[in-house]
Amino acid sequence: MAISFPSTDYFEALKGKMTAQQEKFRRLGFIDTTFGVKVGNNGKARNFVLEFEVFDLKNVREVDAIDLKKVDFMIEGDARVWREMIENIHRNGEADSSHDLNTLAHFGEQLKIVYDDPDGHDKLYRFMESIQKFFDLSSQVEVSFS
Amino acid sequence: MAYLSTTNYLEDKDFIDKWLYTMRTGEMDLSWMKAATEKVKPHEANSRRGLTYRDLDLGSYGFTGVPEKVRGNRSYAPRGAEIPAGVPDAQPWVSRKSEVWAFNTESYYEEAVSRQWNVTTDIPWERLDSVELPETIGKALSQLMTFLTEVEMIATDTPAMWLPRLNPDFIEVKAFIAAQAMDEARHTxxxxxxxxTTGWGLMKASPVNEMALKHLRDADSFSEMSVALHLVAEGNVLTMFRFSEYLSPTDVDKRIFRLVMQDEARHVGYGMQHFKYVLENFPEKREVLHAHLDEAENISFAGSAATELTESFIILAGGGLKKENIEEGIKITTKFNLKQMEEHFERLDKCGMPERKQRSKLYQMYEMGRAAAEAAGIKL
Amino acid sequence: MAFYADKDYTTDQTVFEAVNQVMSGNLTLFWYDAKTEKVKGKPTDLRRGLTYKDLDLGSYGYSSIPENLRTSQSMVARGSEKWGNLPDMGYVVNRKxxxxxxxxxxxxxxxxxxxxxxxxxxxxxxxxxxxxxxxxxxxxxxxxxxxxxxxxxxxxxxxxxxxxxxxxxxxxxxxxxxxxxxxxxxxxxxxxxxxxxxxxxxxxxxxxxxxxxxxxxxxxxxxxxxxxxxxxxxxxxxxxxxxxxxxxxxxxxxxxxxxxxxxxxxxxxxxxxxxxxxxxxxxxxxxxxxxxxxxxxxxxxxxxxxxxxxxxxxxxxxxxxxxxxxxxxxxxxxxxxxxxxxxxxxxxxxxxxxxxxxxxxxxxxxxxxxxx
Incomplete structure (x- = not known):
């Protein structure tokens, strides 16, 4: 059954896949970061906080608003951009170079990285391979878009 | 110590105007496109190994073509790039190939990258939870580990100290030295x-051995440093790791020693190949190296007075402090000491210094030790 | 630049005597009761293994390194017992x-x-x-x-x-x-x-x-x-x-x-x-x-x-x-x-x-x- 994006179920599904592919993520190394995902839609937004620890997504929760002081960074974007990214991942098995997180967020024009502390911001790049591979797991999940 | 760039670029109007012009008009200088450099097309010789430094050993980019005396590059430019006038002098101390080179340097580096391991996660530390070693063994092991911690940290300082002094054209050697420093940090x-994790913590420092460590670091040339560090010290330590693996009281210790052994063998391999290379390509250096070996071997022998280490070995080898344990420990430790010296001279012999035995006081000590061991009925 | 040993140890009787004593079974064991803290570190999270943070314990820990290091200039591992004539390595970065x-x-x-x-x-x-x-x-x-x-x-x-x-x-x-x-x-x-x-x-x-x-x-x-x-x-x-x-x-x-x-x-x-x-x-x-x-x-x-x-x-x-x-x-x-x-x-x-x-x-x- 398709899982709706955005939702905690979607991130929980990725979490399950991540656990199942532990060896792959172990090879990429520790990932210790907590970040926010904000999906905007017609002036409204849904917000999620993802807490990664060691090799796992420890916890994901939906929140009303993301407190930038409590996360390392937040990835913010319109639902259309997120959808395009996930559909691209589905088609290719992983994001192509026009649809990976770094490219989409590079100049903040499609996805935007928002942060309070630049040390937190740099964690996105320190753990980029793991974070990208985490989102690439979307290729193994049936996703529907509301 | 500070260096100031020949130009303050904030005040260099031409520099800023040219940049501004490029950005405003899109007209680029593009003179770098005409760089007088060679066009090559390297390929992976073996796809399982991937693209190695050896695959890049082509024309002006290759390590084979590096001359004995590097006169053309004293900057930070990568070997083979076009070097315009105005680049700074990197102040390298070592620009002579035979002072640093070793057959297979590039492979030793690639091996180091490929065989990286992680002390934190590759050792099954959790198994120690249920291990309670007898006090004698636990303390002897802790004393050995204390000594090895001291040894390994100087082994990071020494290659690190030399790395920035090497001409940038010796990039494979610099890379190997950087990898070695990381290996040694991992060993520490x-x-x-x-x-x-023994329950006893660290034990006593080893002043006699620290003197030896200082000798390793403070050498007059890279080759002298290398013969003392890679050949004498690491050669001895390699034998010691093998011995320690044999004596290891737990499988966790065995795993540690097996992993550090791999790294150490690589360093000794480089040291041997370099020693061979310098003897063959810089024959005038032979006497200098002999003289440095006189010092290194003297200090190496001084290590036998470090009873805190010898006694730890005896206890670990014999399995305790009872009379029969100590007797057994002494037999095994004697064999180890002699093996260590024997292997040292074997290495020098293989590298092209067979005459070392005639000159070496350490070799005389070895012969005396061997005779004494045989007289004591120790089978060698 | 070279550093030389203070004497020729291959002719030093004290070395021979020390070695002979030990190899005859008369162990000194002077190190056996080292005045150091006894600890047994453990991994706090098995997935992460044994980290340096797990060993931030007492006198061994990095948290207790003082701002000014005045008494350590040798190769001694932090927390072990110093004794004897230790060399001065000439470090210049001694402030945390x-x-x-x-x-x-x-x-x-x-x-x-x-x-x-x-x-x-x-x-x-x-x-x-x-x-x-x-x-x-x-x-x-x-x-x-x-x-x-x-x-x-x-x-x-x-x-x-x-x-x-x-x-x-x-x-x-x-x-x-x-x-x-x-x-x-x-x-x-x-x-x-x-x-x-x-x-x-x-x-x-x-x-x-x-x-x-x-x-x-x-x-x-x-x-x-x-x-x-x-x-x-x-x-x-x-x-x-x-x-x-x-x-x-x-x-x-x-x-x-x-x-x-x-x-x-x-x-x-x-x-x-x-x-x-x-x-x-x-x-x-x-x-x-x-x-x-x-x-x-x-x-x-x-x-x-x-x-x-x-x-x-x-x-x-x-x-x-x-x-x-x-x-x-x-x-x-x-x-x-x-x-x-x-x-x-x-x-x-x-x-x-x-x-x-x-x-x-x-x-x-x-x-x-x-x-x-």
Missing amino acids: EAFRKRAL | SEIWADNVTYLYEEDKSRRWTPAVDVPWSDLDAHPIAAPIEAACSQLYTFLQECALVSMDFAARWVPLVNQDFIEQKSWMCAQMFNWARLNEAFRKRALCGGAGLGRASVSGEQGLKEWLWADSYPKGSLSINLSLGGIVLAICRHVAAFAPSKVDRVLMGYAMQDSARQTAYGSGQLRYYLTHRPAEMSAMQEYVDDSEHVMLALLGSPELIEPLIIISGGGLQKDQVQAGRAAVAKFLRLAISEYFERLEAAGLAASRTRSRIAPVVERISAAA
């Missing part, structure tokens, strides 16, 4: 972590 | 505030955990299967030539200071060794990439190298660290992100993916060190700000180097046609703003709050970016 970490 | 960062032990563990191998982790043969247009490949070869210069200097910086740092900062020294190795690996990757596209290497950069040498040869570790780890690390990180975003090949994208992780760690340490230094040595704030003022022209020397900026325009725009250069210029203008803005963010977060407002390079870069 492994031994410190093990000492702090 | 001059070297430490709160994130250093974590960064060391992260570094080992996130290791990679350029020879096999980058799909090099993909460049044979999908060759790149000649002008873009030439631009790549020039860009990666420039990046090798940056990597070499960064490697030399860590190496230059390691032997001068007091042995009690063992986790810090280990991290610096990891940095050396990181930059050796990046240098290797950049060289392989530059050569495997078939265009050979390009030209060294005069402004780049002059600037790099000024930063490398800074007269104290905190200043050099600010320049090499925070500033240069930040520039390399920004270049990696930019090239990954405009990657002309899968090889470039994969390589820059790994390179951005490595360079982000350097930047994180640089920020952490500066923050620690200024927090513990507030009186040094003005001297540090003055150093930034004096040396920030190097940012221009690097970012404005034709050997960097021109290949970036070509790679970003996808070629040398007019419209491609136009697009490339626009992208590079954004890149410049991004690199400079993040540089000031890091300085400010670390404690140099006035950097942006007093900077003389900010308006220059803005004027140049706006021109595109």
